[in-house]
Amino acid sequence: MTDPGMFEAFVREYQDMVYAVAVRLLGNPVEAEDMAQTAFMKAYEHFDAIGASPAAAGWLKTVTTNLCLNHLSRYRSRWRFFSEMPRDDAEEATPFELAIPAPAPDASARDDADQQDALERALQGLPDHQRVPLVLFHFEDKTYQEIAELLRVSLAKVKTDIHRGRAVLKAVLTRTHGSD
Amino acid sequence: MAPIDDDDRLERALKALPSPRAPRTLLPRVMTTIERQAPQPHARPWFMWRREWQVVSVAAAMFLLAGLAVLLSGPEASVRFAAQLLARVQPDVLPLVERGASFLGLAGTLWHAVVEPVLHYLLIWIVIMSTACAAFGAALGRVAFGEATQ
Numbered sequence: 142m143t144d145p146g147m148f149e150a151f152v153r154e155y156q157d158m159v160y161a162v163a164v165r166l167l168g169n170p171v172e173a174e175d176m177a178q179t180a181f182m183k184a185y186e187h188f189d190a191i192g193a194s195p196a197a198a199g200w201l202k203t204v205t206t207n208l209c210l211n212h213l214s215r216y217r218s219r220w221r222f223f224s225e226m227p228r229d230d231a232e233e234a235t236p237f238e239l240a241i242p243a244p245a246p247d248a249s250a251r252d253d254a255d256q257q258d259a260l261e262r263a264l265q266g267l268p269d270h271q272r273v274p275l276v277l278f279h280f281e282d283k284t285y286q287e288i289a290e291l292l293r294v295s296l297a298k299v300k301t302d303i304h305r306g307r308a309v310l311k312a313v314l315t316r317t318h319g320s321d
Numbered sequence: 322m323a324p325i326d327d328d329d330r331l332e333r334a335l336k337a338l339p340s341p342r343a344p345r346t347l348l349p350r351v352m353t354t355i356e357r358q359a360p361q362p363h364a365r366p367w368f369m370w371r372r373e374w375q376v377v378s379v380a381a382a383m384f385l386l387a388g389l390a391v392l393l394s395g396p397e398a399s400v401r402f403a404a405q406l407l408a409r410v411q412p413d414v415l416p417l418v419e420r421g422a423s424f425l426g427l428a429g430t431l432w433h434a435v436v437e438p439v440l441h442y443l444l445i446w447i448v449i450m451s452t453a454c455a456a457f458g459a460a461l462g463r464v465a466f467g468e469a470t471q
Contacts, residue, residue, distance in 0.1 A: 145352070145355065145356070148352075148355070149352055152352070153348060156343035156347050156348060157340060157341075157342050157343050159343070160341060160343035160344070160347060161340040161341045161342075161343075164341050165341070170344070174343075174344055174346070174347055174350070177343065177347055178347065178350050178351050178354065182351070182354060182358075185351075256334065257337065257338055260334055260338060261338055261341070264338075279335050280335075307328075307331060310331055310334075310335075311327045311330075311331050314327070314331060314334055
């Protein structure tokens with residue numbers, strides 16, 4: 142049987158990592174906490190095998206990623222429908238440029254923390270079809286090909302979605318960083 | 322601003338993003354759920370019991386079976402012995418016990434004629450089936466309950 146004390150230490154060690162993966166993939170803190178909990182429940186079921194394993198972090202990341210993608214797949218048809226509709230770049234960028242407040246006139250208020258905060262919010266606010274591949278590429282170190290296989294979409298779509306997501310984030314950076 | 326600079330700046334900004342920290346509620350939630358889902362000791366299947374409890378339960382079952390066998394092999398004598406003890410305390414129940422002993426005598430005759438010839442085979446069959454069930458349960462426990470290493 143699994144020792145609850147040992148498992149608590151295990152959760153304490155990996156909770157930030159698991160939550161970070163979930164919240165970046167889902168863009169929703171409440172759902173991310175639910176997914177993180179589910180991932181740890183799965184870890185508990187296999188704790189005898191993975192508890193002391195050096196591969197525990199990788200195992201948890203994979204499980205959390207799959208759980209989040211499964212969670213998102215409930216909306217997959219809607220996701221594909223909207224993401225594959227032809228849209229011009231101006232239309233694409235509009236919601237986030239409006240959502241990000243204009244920089245304060247006082248230059249001292251625009252420090253690194255503000256920029257990181259704005260970028261994180263913009264990342265979490267991206268639509269699923271842009272945020273998920275972008276997070277997998279930048280934070281989970283997946284290749285375009287791996288992302289395409291994981292999401293069961295074409296390679297071209299992955300590239301396009303990441304490009305569009307990056308364009309939104311660049312716009313946020315430019316806004317929060319001013320013209321320097 | 323050149324696009325290459327924007328890309329480079331975005332790369333650096335994304336790399337510099339601090340990793341989101343788990344909310345304080347996550348750990349208590351996980352531990353509470355685990356406590357709630359943990360099966361109570363008495364609700365676990367036999368092959369999940371602690372080893373010493375398995376041994377004790379097998380010994381108790383054997384003792385019970387042996388007692389039953391002794392009782393059934395001489396029911397009339399057992400009841401008469403019990404009746405003599407009872408008669409010393411409560412003489413009124415003696416006729417009732419005597420009738421019961423007569424009935425048990427008949428049951429004993431049937432036992433000797435029908436059941437006793439196959440009793441040994443039956444016991445051997447029970448032991449084999451119990452062993453097979455225990456072995457199957459142990460194997461199932463290793464595979465289905467996560468005791469097997471991946």
